[in-house]
Amino acid sequence: MEEIKKESARDHGFIYTLPFRDSAKYEGGKDWDVQVYVRNRPKSFEIGAKTYHEADQADAYLSVTDTFTVAPTGKNFVWMPWNEGRHPTPELYYACNRTLIWWSHYMKLPTIQVFCDGGSHRSVSIFGAFLRTYFTKSQAADIVAKRVPKFDDYEIKDRSTWCDPLEYIDSYLETFPSDRLLFKAMGKDYLSRLDTYCDDVWKQVKERYADNKGGDL
Secondary structure: OOOOOOOOOOOEEEEEEEEEOOOOOOHHHOOEEEEEEEEOOOHHHOOOOOOOOHHHOOOEEEEOOOOOOOOOOOOEEEEOOOOOOOOOOHHHHHHHHHHHHHHHHHOOOOEEEEEOOOOOOHHHHHHHHHHHHHOOHHHHHHHHHOOEEEEOOOOOOOOOOOOOHHHHHHHHHHHOOOHHHHHHHHHHOOOOOOHHHHHHHHHHHHHHHHHOOOOOO
């Protein structure tokens, strides 16, 4: 991974287009696309920000920062804190997947932003989890291959391979392969309560808390 040579406050990330197809499967019989900008924290959401930047405009925002962010008035906004340095938990995957599939599939919102503080790890990993849950391997690879870089004067030699969401999430799945069970369950039924998977998922959650030294459940 190339070193970022400029200040982290500059905007950077990629815009991904999610294709929702197969009119027989989806409500209303229509196909639609959703653009997801996976990025760093928007400047407009900084405490004390006085200007709303055009690049920060979207229909919905998912924040996985570990610090407070000012939510935009009148916008769909969800904050799922993830402390940098900790492994993502099943609860985090579950909540972020539910949020993103609701906005993109059921609400059909045209534009969504997923961000963390730096924009090069947590937001990327969460979006990778979403792709692994709701799209086939070939579909996910195609979505990533067609992403559009959005950089503000960043000096990165090869932007095509920088911050690959599939690479990031697959690395986590190698460490915790049991998370594939959750992804598989959620991918089969977008808003299922996962009743048939609850026991296995609960065991997995307990094991993960023990790994994170979160105490006995």
